[in-house]
Amino acid sequence: MGQIKVHTVCRSAFILFFLQESLRKITHTLAVKNEEISNFICSLKQSLDNLETNSNRVQEDLESEFSCLHAVLDEMKESMLTRIKQERASRTYELQSQLSACTKALESSEELLELANQTLCSSQTDGFSQVTGTLLTSTHPVTMAPAFRLSLKTKASDNMSHLMVDFSQERELLQALKFLPVPATPEIQVSECQVCDNTVTVSWTIPEPDSKIDHYILEYRRTNHEGPPRIREDYPWMVVEGIRQMEHTVTGLRFDTRYMTFRVRACNKAVAGDFSEPVTLETHAFNFKLDSGSAHQNLKVEDLSVEWDSCGGKVQDIRKEKNRTNSPMHSPARSALMSPKRAPTARPGRDRFTAESYTVLADTMIDAGQQYWEVRFDKESKAFAVGVALRSLGRFDQLGKSSASWCIHLNNWLQQSLTAKHNNKARTLDCSIPGSIGVYVNYEEGILSFYNAKTKQLMHTFKTKFQQPVIPAFMVWNGSFSVVTGLQVPTVVQSGQRKNSGTSSSNASLT
Template sequence: MEEMREKGDAEEKTRDAPKGGTEVGVETERSSSLITQADHTLKEADHARFLQTRTDTDLSDSLCPRVSMATASSQILIPEINLNDTFDTFALDFTREKKMLESLDYLTAPAPPAIREELSTASYDTITVHWTSDDEFCVVSYELQYAIFTSQANVISLCNSADSWMIVPNIKQNHYTVHGLQCGTRYMFIVKAINQAGSRSSAPGRLKTNSQPFKLDPKSAHRKLKVSHDNLTVEREETSSKKAQSQDRFTSQGNYGVTGNVYIDSGRHYWEALIGGSSWFAVGVAYKSAPKHEWVGKNSASWVLSRCNSSWVARHNGKDVSVEPSAHPRRVGVLLDYDSGSLSFYDAVASQHLHTFHVDFVQPVCPVFNLWNRCLTVLSGLPIPDNLEASDCRE
């Protein structure tokens, strides 16, 4: 009896085996297919085909949006692959990759620097440009570009022409001194901040060099004139009679003059004469070849603005043009543009234009000062005033 029972159990197990084996085989085959397809999908090099891949469990519905977000990063991210016990679903977990992307610190181009015109300084042939940057610690270097600025009208042409600019690369500090510039000239500057991600440029800044400095030349002074130790002030040694001064102030014997110690043959220059109570004087320019002490405009080699008591005249080659200032100027400004052929005089305090000579200069000229009473002081090495830069005062 026992043997028959054991035989019956064996037959029953034999009958059940095909059914159970079939279910396991189907699950195994299905799992193998999912894993194989997932493996092929993850190895797919074509991004479009990778996103279009579908599985029997609608893999793309959950895979596409997550993979699209992941591939936006330049890094290679490998997601977690989770298979459940029944192998019915397939999922990609991007939690780890999301945290990695959120923690990335992307490098961007630095903010545009700002030129500090109020901190910048100049001499007659140099300009020291200062600037600031909000991203100073991420800037690798700066690049300085500059060009001559003639008028507002040429700004667009300057910006469109790379050949017009001089470039100073690889500056490590936030200031730079440019040498070898033209005196009395305006320049436009642009500063570019650079790092590995790119560069950004400042707004243009306009700065100008000063005029060429000079002093009085004691060797050129008339024997009745006294030049100070600093060679900046000239004083007339008073005679016993003002009548004598009145008689000889415009004669060849009475031209009490002194020149500056510089000869000018190009560029733009500005200087002033500070009038120390004098009522008889003349200021202007003369050719280097002009006869000594004949610098009062009575010949073709000199151009001056002269005051004689209450009378003001502009004089050249013996011809006088009456000038009527609004008041007696205490500082006379002289603007010489040698290349353009103009010599202008101004009341430096009231900013009043007094007279302009138009001259085709053919020789170097030097500043000249004539004095019949009291004293005057030379102020040189000045920047050209902004109001003179902006206006055209030619007659």
């Protein structure tokens, strides 16, 4: 009976646990759905507010445009009326002057005519001879009268038809006025987009030709989620305006997230069209932080920068590192990537590097794929090294002096030299010392290459077979350096690696 009772209790507890778990799942699903509905309600309210604002704006713009059109018409009307008035005044003056001259000539001519008629009717011979002589003398002939000097052709026309206007064509244009058509929505061609060399080239098309499109606006933002953008994102939209072609290359990027979302819209002189459907492109690159918990106490680690601290022993703020909510350990991008893998923050069973091993490791292991990063260092440092190491690297081990690490080493102590080191063997490199070094790892092929980060000239290549995951490793003594992560493998490096893949390694003695 006791066993049956215990069995019944256990079964009841199991059923209760199962029901609780089911209820938790349902509650979680409902909470997520409620959040989605709340976000959608917020979006609808925002759309209503935007609709009111945009409607008022376009109404004000329309009234402003018609006011400007009325002002232009009124100005043209005043100008044309002034022209008519000036033309009328000028012609009136000409015709009135001609009329006055003709009137005076007519009066003078009538006086002479009356005098001549009176003379003809006179019966006195002497008087007739005297008057006739006067009218016919060369000093005052009748033919010199004003009536004979006048031009009987009108100096100004009364026709004003040349100032008539025909607004039929303009009237048709005004009657044809309508709202400017909104540009069509572009379509981003994912197959034409390229992600390489820390740049992204985005290409798009328009469904049908539109000669009124003036330019395009491209927006993009980083994200850790594949697919359409979410309402709540950690990163804001970045805007690129005034694009004249149907493609654009975004340069100067640092890929600190796994994806990047793009959208584009077309604009004419007055209005912008709708955004295209967002497209999310994968922007995979190698990201890591420096593990301050592994650093020698003479190394002052701040984010991705390291400086030699001669005082030494400065306690690192471990609590701050543990409480950072945006730590790469909890980053969605880091959890989404299968490889590289983040290494434990504490080195199992080991303390930080000590003695003359002025070393610090990264917090991310490489166990697959091709990775690339760069390091900028002070060439006046007494010693500096960059490379990779196994997690088992001893706390007293110096980079390159054991089988667990490979590096390029700068020595500035007695004379300046640059050497490749592995397993306590060194090879002097016959190349100038660059300001920054690029590090390339192909885990499957067992290749570790070092480049002049600026010129991409190959400095040295180790060829080996990595039996365990490796970690970026750095060393500095009396100097400083900073690491640049979030970089893709440069195209020129990939090309060079393919070209050299069939050749034998000249560094076999160091592998």
